[in-house]
Amino acid sequence: MSGEMLSDLSRRLQRPLLIRGRRLANRLVLSPMAQLGHVAYRQLLDGFGGCGLMFSEMCSARRVPTETPSRSTYFRWRDAERKRLVIQIVGADPDEMAAAAVRIAAEGLFGVDLNFGCSVAAICKRKCGAALLASPDRAEAIVRAVRQAMDLPLFVKFRTGWKDDPELPVELARRFAAAGADALTFHPRVAPDRRNRPAKWAYIRLVKAAVEIPVFGNGDVFSAADCLRMLETTGCDGVAVGRMAITQPWLFAHWVLKAVPPAQVYAETPLAMARLLNHHFEPASALRRYKKFLSYYAANFRFGHTLYSKTANVPSMAAAIAAVERFFAAPPERLAQPSIVRFA
Numbered sequence: 001m002s003g004e005m006l007s008d009l010s011r012r013l014q015r016p017l018l019i020r021g022r023r024l025a026n027r028l029v030l031s032p033m034a035q036l037g038h039v040a041y042r043q044l045l046d047g048f049g050g051c052g053l054m055f056s057e058m059c060s061a062r063r064v065p066t067e068t069p070s071r072s073t074y075f076r077w078r079d080a081e082r083k084r085l086v087i088q089i090v091g092a093d094p095d096e097m098a099a100a101a102v103r104i105a106a107e108g109l110f111g112v113d114l115n116f117g118c119s120v121a122a123i124c125k126r127k128c129g130a131a132l133l134a135s136p137d138r139a140e141a142i143v144r145a146v147r148q149a150m151d152l153p154l155f156v157k158f159r160t161g162w163k164d165d166p167e168l169p170v171e172l173a174r175r176f177a178a179a180g181a182d183a184l185t186f187h188p189r190v191a192p193d194r195r196n197r198p199a200k201w202a203y204i205r206l207v208k209a210a211v212e213i214p215v216f217g218n219g220d221v222f223s224a225a226d227c228l229r230m231l232e233t234t235g236c237d238g239v240a241v242g243r244m245a246i247t248q249p250w251l252f253a254h255w256v257l258k259a260v261p262p263a264q265v266y267a268e269t270p271l272a273m274a275r276l277l278n279h280h281f282e283p284a285s286a287l288r289r290y291k292k293f294l295s296y297y298a299a300n301f302r303f304g305h306t307l308y309s310k311t312a313n314v315p316s317m318a319a320a321i322a323a324v325e326r327f328f329a330a331p332p333e334r335l336a337q338p339s340i341v342r343f344a
C-alpha cells in the first residue's frame with residue numbers, strides 16, 4: 001500500500017468515535033477469539049500499541065458471576081487494559097446474561113459484548129451463539145435484559161444467520177439497536193460456513209444503513225488495503241480484525257499509527273509470546289495456546305508449515321521455544337502477504 005493510502009487509512013481509523021459517551025482510542029479493534037485473544041496475547045498487542053478496543057475470548061455467562069479473575073483462564077485481564085477491554089459473554093438465558101453483565105460492570109471494564117455468532121456445535125447445541133439467530137425474540141430479550149441490568153457500553157456480535165440472505169441480519173440489527181445495544185459487530189457469513197467462503201461485505205453495508213448506532217465490519221480483513229476497502233465500500237464505522245491480528249500483532253500500530261515494524265519483529269514476537277504465556281498460564285495451558293498462536297503466526301513465512309509441524313507435537317514450552325529458535329536461526333523467507341490458506 002502506498003504511503004498516501006496508509007495515511008488515508010490511518011486518518012479514517014483515528015476519527016473520534018463515541019460509544020455510549022465513551023471515546024475509543026481509534027476505530028480498529030481486536031475481534032474476540034477463543035484460545036487466541038487471551039490476557040497474554042493482549043499484553044503482547046499492547047506492547048505494539050494502536051488497538052482501539054480489545055474484545056476478550058467468549059466467557060460463559062453462567063460462570064462469570066462466580067469467577068475469580070486471578071485464577072480464571074478466560075475471565076481475566078491486566079489492570080492496564082481494564083479501560084479498553086470488552087468482555088464477551090455467551091449464553092442463552094436473558095437473566096443469566098444480565099447477571100454476568102452486572103459482574104463485568106462491577107469490575108470497571110469498558111463494556112459487554114454478546115456472542116450471537118459462534119457456530120461451534122457444542123455452543124449451538126446449548127442454544128447459544130449463532131443458534132440465537134434462529135430465535136430472534138430470545139436474542140432481542142437478551143439484549144434488553146442486559147441493557148436494563150447495567151450501564152456499560154453494550155455490543156452485539158452477530159453474523160448473517162442460517163441462510164444466505166441479508167434480510168434477517170438487517171432486521172436483527174434494528175431490533176438489537178431498539179433493545180438498547182450501543183454498537184454492533186457484524187460478520188457477514190452464514191452460520192454453518194466456518195470461514196471457508198469469502199465474507200459478503202455487501203451485507204455489512206446493508207446492516208450499517210439500517211441502524212444509527214456504530215457498526216464494526218468484520219471478516220477477511222487481511223491487509224491494510226482490505227481494511228481501507230471495507231471502510232470505503234461498506235461505510236462501516238470501524239473494523240474488527242481477527243485472525244490477521246494473531247499473524248501480525250503489530251498491524252494495529254502499523255495501520256493506525258503508521259509505525260513500521262523493524263525486521264527483527266518477526267523473530268522476536270513468537271519468543272515474547274512464549275514468555276508472556278509462561279507468565280500468565282500454567283504449563284499445559286500455555287503450551288496449548290502457544291501451538292494455536294504459532295499455527296497462525298506461521299502464515300508469515302514461505303515455509304511456515306515447517307514452523308507449524310516442528311511445534312505441533314512438542315511436549316513442553318521449552319521444546320516449543322527451542323523449535324522456534326531453530327526456525328529463526330537462519331532467517332526464514334517472509335511472504336509479502338501472509339498465506340491465508342493456512343488459516344482455519
Ligand SMILES: Cc1cc2nc3c(=O)[nH]c(=O)nc-3n(C[C@H](O)[C@H](O)[C@H](O)COP(=O)(O)O)c2cc1C
Pocket residue numbers: 031032033034035036057058088115116117118157187218219220221240241242243244344
Ligand atoms: C480460533 C478462533 C476463535 C474464535 N472465537 C470467537 C469467539 O470466542 N467469539 C466470537 O464472537 N467470535 C470468535 N471468532 C470469530 C472472530 O471473532 C471473527 O469473527 C472471524 O475470525 C472473522 O474475522 P477475521 O476474518 O478477521 O478472522 C473466532 C475465530 C477464530 C479463528
